[in-house]
Amino acid sequence: MRDRPLRFPFTRHPLNCWAYLVSGAALGLLVTVLLVALAFVGLGLCVVGVGLPMLLAAALAGVPAGALERRRLRLVEPGPVPDPHRALPGAGRRAWLRTRLRERATWRELAHTALVVPALTAAGLGLTALLLFSGALVVSPVIVWLLAPETVMLIPGHAVPGPFHALPATAVGLAGLLLACYAGALLSTLHVRAARLLLGPREQDLGRQVLELTRSRARLADAFEAERRRIERDLHDGAQQQLVALTMTLGLAAHELRESTTAPAGAGRGGTAADGIPAAGTVGVPAAAALVERARAEARHALEQLRDLVRGIHPQVLTDHGLAAAVAEVALRHPIPVEVDLDLPGRLPGPVETTAYFTVTEALTNTAKHSGAGTVTVHGRVVGGRLELQVTDDGRGGADPAAGAGLQGLADRAAILRGRLMLTSPIGGPTKLRLEVPCSG
Numbered sequence: 001m002r003d004r005p006l007r008f009p010f011t012r013h014p015l016n017c018w019a020y021l022v023s024g025a026a027l028g029l030l031v032t033v034l035l036v037a038l039a040f041v042g043l044g045l046c047v048v049g050v051g052l053p054m055l056l057a058a059a060l061a062g063v064p065a066g067a068l069e070r071r072r073l074r075l076v077e078p079g080p081v082p083d084p085h086r087a088l089p090g091a092g093r094r095a096w097l098r099t100r101l102r103e104r105a106t107w108r109e110l111a112h113t114a115l116v117v118p119a120l121t122a123a124g125l126g127l128t129a130l131l132l133f134s135g136a137l138v139v140s141p142v143i144v145w146l147l148a149p150e151t152v153m154l155i156p157g158h159a160v161p162g163p164f165h166a167l168p169a170t171a172v173g174l175a176g177l178l179l180a181c182y183a184g185a186l187l188s189t190l191h192v193r194a195a196r197l198l199l200g201p202r203e204q205d206l207g208r209q210v211l212e213l214t215r216s217r218a219r220l221a222d223a224f225e226a227e228r229r230r231i232e233r234d235l236h237d238g239a240q241q242q243l244v245a246l247t248m249t250l251g252l253a254a255h256e257l258r259e260s261t262t263a264p265a266g267a268g269r270g271g272t273a274a275d276g277i278p279a280a281g282t283v284g285v286p287a288a289a290a291l292v293e294r295a296r297a298e299a300r301h302a303l304e305q306l307r308d309l310v311r312g313i314h315p316q317v318l319t320d321h322g323l324a325a326a327v328a329e330v331a332l333r334h335p336i337p338v339e340v341d342l343d344l345p346g347r348l349p350g351p352v353e354t355t356a357y358f359t360v361t362e363a364l365t366n367t368a369k370h371s372g373a374g375t376v377t378v379h380g381r382v383v384g385g386r387l388e389l390q391v392t393d394d395g396r397g398g399a400d401p402a403a404g405a406g407l408q409g410l411a412d413r414a415a416i417l418r419g420r421l422m423l424t425s426p427i428g429g430p431t432k433l434r435l436e437v438p439c440s441g
Helices: 013-048 051-059 062-075 093-102 104-138 140-147 163-199 203-262 285-313 316-321 323-332 350-371 406-416
Strands: 152-155 158-160 338-343 376-383 386-393 420-424 431-438
Touching: 013 051, 013 062, 013 104, 013 163, 062 104, 062 163, 104 140, 104 163, 140 152, 140 163, 158 163, 203 285, 316 323, 316 350, 323 338, 323 350, 323 376, 350 376, 350 386, 350 406, 350 431, 406 420, 406 431
Parallel strands: 338 376
Antiparallel strands: 152 158, 376 386, 386 431, 420 431
């Protein structure tokens, strides 16, 4: 309307505004009567306790009314107004009620229903009256012609002789319709602004939702970390100890078999019987001893693999001695020389140590597989309450963070801790992986 005010009455926008206001008058009248009835009946019966549910229904009446108004705004507003409420999938009635009563958006919607909806109703009724009266004036010549020879008075006390004399009323009706076009657009704009202010989300609402989502992700990450530690503990105290016992048992069995093959004849272990037939204990003993030795070697190999798996799930040295000792242990086992320079003031929070440790191990694993580097440096300091950790290698560079899910998962974990993970790897190197994460909060 501001850009082309003269063409505005000849577009579809006035019809949308009229539909919005007229329908708002009908719905607003119904909602206002219902809200007033709930409030007064609830106040009157609250003494005996029956009115409390009605007062609760009146307090929550703005929620469905606001949802309906956000849908009706599509008649005049191209951009939809987002729902300010938190999504509660699978929540029960009590949880839904508690959440909605604690949300500020619920009370803003109630204010819109109690204050703006009556104004919208009044504006819609006034516009409806203007449209009806203007439309009647526009078709007044036809009305005079149809009712002739009956007397028609458009103005009390002044009869209209014929259809031709009603043409000035038609001009007044057209002017009224033109006025209704601009008045409808102005009233719709005012209501849209009020609806966006009261029915849409605000920055503090979005901030609280983001904070709750961050806390939820942190709780999930902590739960995952606790489950990973439980698995590590079960493997360390259960399966690993059983493999150790199996290896020892196989060693004792191999020793017994070697003793049986070297025992003198007739000593009760091997030898020959009195008639020169070999004793049953000596048949196949060397082959059995070889099988036992093979089983023992496979058990030792399985034990080594299990220890590596347990160390990858959550190293015990990280829990017992902290980040510096855990990184030093990883560096000793790395195929590429690793220089560790970690100067930490002491133990860091558990989530910080875990994130930093797995960042180092992921970087060293990628370096060994893809970089072709000759040396790797791990440098870490706590500066201004933040851990700054950097892993640098002198390899060929060109690392792609989107090539695998490992770095993305670490970046997500750092984001949960309000930190960040940065990778720079130009072609030709060097590759630098930098982690910055707060050590508190």
